[in-house]
Amino acid sequence: MRRLVLLSLLGMGACVKDPPTDLVQQEQPVCPDLVVRDASEEPKALANRASARLDLVPVASSGTDTVAEGAQPVIVRFRSKAGMRTAAALRQREDKVKSLGARVKYHWPELDTLALSLTPEAQARLAADPEVLSVSPDRVVRAMDMASGAFVTSAATTPSPLGSTSEYTYGVKMTRAQEVWDPDNQGVLKPGAPNGSGIRVCVIDSGMDVRHPELMAAYVAGKDFIDGDDNPEDKDADGNWGGGHGTHVAGTIVAQLGLHGTVNPNDASLSPEGMVGVAPGAELYVARVLDTSGGGRTTDVMAALKWCHEEVHAHIASLSLGSPDRDDAEEALFQRYFAEGMLSFAASGNGGATATETSRIYPGAYESVVAVGAVDSELKHPEFSQGGDYLDLVAPGVNIYSTYPQGRSPYASLSAGDTFYNSSSFDFVPFEEYEGTLVDCGVGDGLRSCTADAAATCDGFVAYVDRGGDIRFSDKVKNVRSQGARAVIVGNNDPKDDATLAFTLGSAATWPPVTAIPTTLVPTFKGLVGSKVRVGIRGSDYALSTGTSMATPHVAGVAALVWSARPSLTNKQVKEILENSAKHLGEQNGTGRNNVFGYGLVQAKDAVELAQKWVP
Incomplete structure (x- = not known):
């Protein structure tokens, strides 16, 4: 199970001192064209959410429910009376709410109930009507987890009988x-x-x-x-x-x-x-x-x-x-x-x-x-x-x-030569692959953390960074990206997290492919510095949730x-x-x-x- 957010910030309680103002002014991105832009700056950025998650946070409604300024989605229940479910009576009921500026979304005659959008003032007027039993919010529901064009299929289903x-x-x-x-x-x-x-x-x-x-x-x-x-x-x-x-x-x-x-x-x-x-x-x-x-x-x-x-x-x-x-x-x-x-x-x-x-x-x-x-x-x-x-x-x-959904569940593909290594994709990274020279960028804590290696150029390389250093994963990736990194490998430093490596970059942006490796592989990849490695994020049709x-x-x-x-x-x-x-x-x-x-x-x-x- 990926633990989103919990591992997204490292050392949150630690005191991270700001560098001197004059240093911030001097240190500019080596490769300004590669600076990571967030989703608001790059609305079409390709990003994905992790395939395995525990989604416990309430979500906001879509914001498309209102039809007039100040109107709110509500459920209106009328008192049941004999003769009130005839066609004429139902039309009269709908005309009553429409006269208050309502748009009828659904009508359940068998329940004497309508779904409407009304302003608060109109809701108060309707609630005062003796025929109205209640006016209540059309409440938000949410999922309980942590293709264009119509699709037609046969009404007769036949299960596949053979498998494994x-x-x-x-x-x-x-x-x-x-x-x-x-x-x-x-x-x-x-x-x-x-x-x-x-x-x-x-x-x-x-x-x-x-x-x-x-x-x-x-x-x-x-x-x-x-x-x-x-x-x-x-x-x-x-x-x-x-x-x-x-x-x-x-x-x-x-x-x-x-x-x-x-x-x-x-x-x-x-x-x-x-x-x-x-x-x-x-x-x-x-x-x-x-x-x-x-x-x-x-x-x-x-x-x-x-x-x-x-x-x-x-x-x-x-x-x-x-x-x-x-x-x-x-x-x-x-x-x-x-x-x-x-x-x-x-x-x-x-x-x-x-x-x-x-x-x-x-x-x-x-x-x-x-x-x-x-x-x-x-x-x-x-x-x-x-x-x-x-x-x-x-x-x-x-x-x-x-x-x-097909191809939307991300997994990491990490290799050097003909050898594949176990790794895990970060949340929000794109479905891309890149092969380049591996450069050791330490903990990725600055805009010059990779430049000691001659291979770290704006033409591209793969950055290796260690976890830790009182710096967020997202900041590590931003730092090495601005120095030319086209892909990033993060080495874990805590064995108890090796089983999941469930890390996130926090939000959608123009991230490069980013993977995490367990502590057991850190020595191997430090030994591969200077060699060609391939980092990729691919998509499968299955997920853990x-x-x-x-x-x-x-x-x-x-x-x-x-x-x-x-x-x-x-x-x-x-x-x-x-x-x-x-x-x-x-x-x-x-x-x-x-x-x-x-x-x-x-x-x-x-x-x-x-x-x-x-x-x-």
Whole structure:
């Protein structure tokens, strides 16, 4: 797991003295044309975010929700009255709000609810209307993790039957999903075994890469509630990709056995054959409700839920998102659709401690939604996973390997001659490669730190810098870049960080390729000074990610297996089967659960066996 930000500043608490003013005036960049410019100076700079992350920070909304100066997105609920759902009555209701300057975004007649944009003054006038039950903010929801043109595919999905057991991630094996559809452990979907076939799963998230090789066979249709079209790709209007959250979630559910995209060949711990989802036979529907920053609105979630239920007729909805604020209209919709047969799963949240009444995450905390928390690979409770009396189940959620938008997951490629070396890419660096002479620049603490070596010219070289020296990584790179470095290698100085090397440059800019090497390789590269080395950042189609976002699709996938094993079950029965077959973790209370692990770790094999003999 990459630890963004935590390692981005070195010696923050140390006192770093400013150099004398006259020295600052004398020391100018050797290569002014190569000075790093930040994103505001270079808006089209190619930069990427690290592929493995723990994203716990709330994101801002897109800022595109208002339609008039001062207008704010709100949810308006009317009091239910007989005769108020006729066509004439509904038009009268819409005319009333439009007379106040509102634009109607959504209208749910069955809930007597509208989504609008109104100024605060208009909101006050509407709230005073005796027919209005409430006017509340259209709250921001966010992801729970730490392509242009419409895409059409067949409505009939056929899972790929042949593959390799190397595709079985630790998450799949911990949930025992592969024991359901590959009981002989041969890397093959056993004919007739439950694999999610016939079950429609709706992923309500940030959209996804619909052309990913692992997902195309399962993908049936999508809806984009951010852009208002039928192409749910995780892109903005300029074609820039978002964080890949929805693609990662979808892969955990339906990634295909035997089909794979481009993998990182330098990491022997990951399968060269890609990965497989918990329920590779399920049908995938995608509703995009989060923008490329990971933020969205409650009303888009509600509209997506309605699409999943009324148009897709989904059995299952998976929502790796949430808000700390309860919303009555949203709760009513989840309850209505649960009563009508759909089963929804949502992340419990990444707040860590046991939730209080004011820190619960919704929709996970609604009674009609199954709340999912996380465990790590050792069945331990990760400190970020939020629990409480609303937590139902847990699943793997730490360092989960899954699909990512194609070519967007960065990995480092570092070599000298024919020898490749283990290294890690920095956050925000571009997908580029450069070969040049290696120059030792010390700790990179000045604008002349490399110039003692004759190879350090503006024509280009590869800078080696040591970690440390009470200077930020970003400043090290800026310093050596301004002396002609076209690529940078950072040598780690703390063995405890060798396993992750999760470093960041802090923000997007015109960075060169930057990689980090473990302490064990530092002597080797100091010995290579003066030799040619090649530094590159390439992109794979998979990523590691952490959060209750990653746990949620594991449970949704197991539910699909249970339902495909016995399609006559109701959603309530599927929920009860998951709870009754879960592996208990921690000390249970009188209800068979606890606030840290809920009913326990979801277990696919036991759940399917219980479903097959379940007596309603």
